[in-house]
Amino acid sequence: MVRPRPILVALAALLVVGVAALGLERFPPPEFETDYVRPTTTAPNPPQGVWEYVDAGVLAVTLVLATVLVLRTRNRKLIFTLMLFCLAYFGFFRDGCVCPIGAIQNVTLTAFDPGYAIPLAVLIFFALPLVFTLFFGRVFCGAVCPLGAIQDAVLIHPVRVPRWLESGLRLIAYLYLGAGVLFAAMGAMFIICRYDPFVGFFRLSGNWEILVFGGCLLLIGMFVGRPYCRFLCPYGVILRQLSRLSRWRVTITPTDCIQCRLCEDACPFGAIRKPTEPWPDKEYKVARRRLAFLLVLLPVLIGAGGWGGYELRQWLALVHPEVRLAQRIYLEENALVEGTTDASDAFRALGRSSDELYAAATQLRDRFGLGGTLLGAFVGCVIGGKLLTLSVKRRRADYEPDPASCLACGRCYAYCPKEHERLKRGREGLIRH
Amino acid sequence: MPQRNDDVTRRRFLRDGLWGACLAGIGGVAGFAAHKGQKVDWLWQIDPYKCTACGNCATHCVLEESAVKCTHVYGICGYCEICFGFFDPEPFDIHEGAENQMCPTGAILRKFVEEPYYEYTIDRPLCNGCGKCVKGCNAFGNGSLFLQVHHDRCENCNQCAIAAACPAQAFRRVPADQPYLLKSVDHV
Numbered sequence: 001m002v003r004p005r006p007i008l009v010a011l012a013a014l015l016v017v018g019v020a021a022l023g024l025e026r027f028p029p030p031e032f033e034t035d036y037v038r039p040t041t042t043a044p045n046p047p048q049g050v051w052e053y054v055d056a057g058v059l060a061v062t063l064v065l066a067t068v069l070v071l072r073t074r075n076r077k078l079i080f081t082l083m084l085f086c087l088a089y090f091g092f093f094r095d096g097c098v099c100p101i102g103a104i105q106n107v108t109l110t111a112f113d114p115g116y117a118i119p120l121a122v123l124i125f126f127a128l129p130l131v132f133t134l135f136f137g138r139v140f141c142g143a144v145c146p147l148g149a150i151q152d153a154v155l156i157h158p159v160r161v162p163r164w165l166e167s168g169l170r171l172i173a174y175l176y177l178g179a180g181v182l183f184a185a186m187g188a189m190f191i192i193c194r195y196d197p198f199v200g201f202f203r204l205s206g207n208w209e210i211l212v213f214g215g216c217l218l219l220i221g222m223f224v225g226r227p228y229c230r231f232l233c234p235y236g237v238i239l240r241q242l243s244r245l246s247r248w249r250v251t252i253t254p255t256d257c258i259q260c261r262l263c264e265d266a267c268p269f270g271a272i273r274k275p276t277e278p279w280p281d282k283e284y285k286v287a288r289r290r291l292a293f294l295l296v297l298l299p300v301l302i303g304a305g306g307w308g309g310y311e312l313r314q315w316l317a318l319v320h321p322e323v324r325l326a327q328r329i330y331l332e333e334n335a336l337v338e339g340t341t342d343a344s345d346a347f348r349a350l351g352r353s354s355d356e357l358y359a360a361a362t363q364l365r366d367r368f369g370l371g372g373t374l375l376g377a378f379v380g381c382v383i384g385g386k387l388l389t390l391s392v393k394r395r396r397a398d399y400e401p402d403p404a405s406c407l408a409c410g411r412c413y414a415y416c417p418k419e420h421e422r423l424k425r426g427r428e429g430l431i432r433h
Numbered sequence: 434m435p436q437r438n439d440d441v442t443r444r445r446f447l448r449d450g451l452w453g454a455c456l457a458g459i460g461g462v463a464g465f466a467a468h469k470g471q472k473v474d475w476l477w478q479i480d481p482y483k484c485t486a487c488g489n490c491a492t493h494c495v496l497e498e499s500a501v502k503c504t505h506v507y508g509i510c511g512y513c514e515i516c517f518g519f520f521d522p523e524p525f526d527i528h529e530g531a532e533n534q535m536c537p538t539g540a541i542l543r544k545f546v547e548e549p550y551y552e553y554t555i556d557r558p559l560c561n562g563c564g565k566c567v568k569g570c571n572a573f574g575n576g577s578l579f580l581q582v583h584h585d586r587c588e589n590c591n592q593c594a595i596a597a598a599c600p601a602q603a604f605r606r607v608p609a610d611q612p613y614l615l616k617s618v619d620h621v
Contacts (some may be wrong), residue, residue: 026511026573026574026575027511027513027574027575029508029509029510029511029575030511030512030550032547032550033530033547034546034547036546036547036552037510038507039554040507041504041505041506041507041553041615043504043581043583043584043612043613043615044583044584044585044586045584045585045588045612045614046476046584046585046589046609047472047584047585049473049474049609052474084456095588097589097590097591098591102591102592103591105591105592106591107462107466110466110469111465111466116475116606117466117469117470118466118470119472119473119474119475120467120470120472121474123463123466123467123470126463127459127462127463130459131456131459134452134455134456134459136494171435175487187455189597190591190592191592193590193591194592194594194597199495199590200495203496203588205495205496205497206495206594207493207495207594224460228479242455244457245448245451245452249451264513321602322602325602337590340487341600342485342487342600342601343600343601345485345600346483346485346487346601346602346603347599347601349485349617350601351600
């Protein structure tokens with residue numbers, strides 16, 4: 001069969017979109033002679049926005065509960081139960097969206113897009129875990145976050161990740177945060193939501209690429225505790241830093257550390273730090289020189305990062321659909337490629353001029369130049385800062401969790417003999433009364 | 434366990450200052466966002482004048498059955514007897530049999546009104562948002578059939594997967610109190 005029509009169809013489509021935009025019609029609506037009445041178009045209303053506020057309420061209650069369980073009750077079983085509840089509620093029941101991790105981008109878009117304002121419930125989701133972290137450490141990560149929970153639930157045989165590897169891999173999370181903020185600010189895409197590995201499991205549907213990625217993370221997560229939280233989560237990066245300043249936080253022992261070393265390997269996330277030995281004098285001098293060198297290196301790294309980010313602006317800008325389109329149109333107009341894509345067809349159908357598109361793309365590229373510089377400088381700053389913290393030795397007399405890395409899961413409590421003593425006292429006290 | 438040591442006191446002072454600054458920072462961000470704030474939610478919707486009915490809506494939605502479905506504005510419809518939203522423009526044979534119908538799921542219902550007019554209705558549960566009828570109606574008709582995100586089904590993902598795949602950049606966020614972007618003409 002001969003099929004010459006597609007070209008005709010395309011031409012007609014071009015014509016019609018133009019015509020329709022002017023409000024003209026090819027066939028005037030009929031004047032009916034019978035008493036036919038035109039039906040009205042009905043479109044289903046969106047569900048009432050009550051659920052978001054219920055979610056915000058549940059978030060507040062679960063955060064308070066998590067705080068009590070982590071810092072007062074110190075009971076891993078109860079923390080785990082709460083975690084499973086949050087996995088079921090925020091994850092499977094409420095489909096894992098909106099979450100505080102993605103809300104970073106909504107906040108960013110609010111700041112940069114004059115036409116967008118963040119809904120109140122999303123703002124609560126963004127800010128509440130931050131405030132709780134400033135007061136009580138990462139209780140959100142430990143018991144409330146559904147993404148953390150799904151990984152924690154599959155952790156069966158934790159292996160130790162060397163500290164240098166852990167620090168190195170964590171750079172991905174910083175880069176991810178920076179990129180997420182940059183692309184949200186540019187209005188290109190919410191990449192943190194687009195590549196959320198577990199939302200597909202919560203909904204039991206989704207793109208297969210993301211499902212495979214999530215499945216791999218869960219497989220890895222059976223042996224490496226919470227890989228997304230530790231190496232990828234952009235919100236976790238913010239919580240890490242705030243958690244360093246928290247007023248109250250997890251302590252392994254309820255009273256004094258007796259250096260029994262029983263808790264040494266308790267943490268599947270490598271967050272327990274050993275007591276430090278005093279430095280030999282000679283080594284101390286070397287370390288001091290190294291610190292001075294790294295301090296000088298920091299601005300160099302920031303500068304290099306900024307320069308690198310600026311150089312990458314062309315590639316960064318390609319995430320924006322407008323820039324991609326402009327590139328495609330340029331290639332087509334200069335006969336550097338053959339054929340058209342859906343995007344270039346749609347562009348021509350709308351009747352925008354290509355000069356206008358090029359101007360918009362150039363402007364976006366310029367903005368990506370600035371954005372890329374800032375992103376690069378941020379990454380340089382993070383690398384420099386990481387080197388600095390790795391080279392500084394904190395004095396520690398006892399076994400204690402690193403406030404930044406501790407995910408407040410409560411696993412270490414049961415390892416501490418002092419904790420058992422406390423529990424026993426508590427039980428006896430209960431019996432006595 | 435309080436430690437009375439000058440060095441620690443200085444560090445603690447810095448820490449407290451930083452802590453306060455962070456709290457103020459969160460408060461500032463929250464205050465700024467709330468000031469600009471919006472009580473209603475934002476939902477995804479398709480601008481029907483930008484949409485090219487490429488077919489991505491049927492395949493890229495995170496839902497098994499897409500939340501995008503065809504919508505019909507009767508006021509724009511020409512009630513054509515030969516409707517290319519309903520019939521394949523390249524029929525196997527010139528007749529009105531079912532094999533010549535455009536919709537792959539049979540979601541368009543056709544009802545005789547009066548000579549020579551027919552009313553076309555979308556059977557919503559059957560529609561999968563492929564946009565074949567939209568393409569036909571745009572090409573040869575008035576464009577009264579067009580795609581919309583139906584909010585009873587939409588999960589309202591923070592980043593809509595179809596929006597990311599839309600070649601025409603026809604998806605945009607709309608405030609929840611005006612959740613549809615329906616086509617309209619003066620006389621409707």
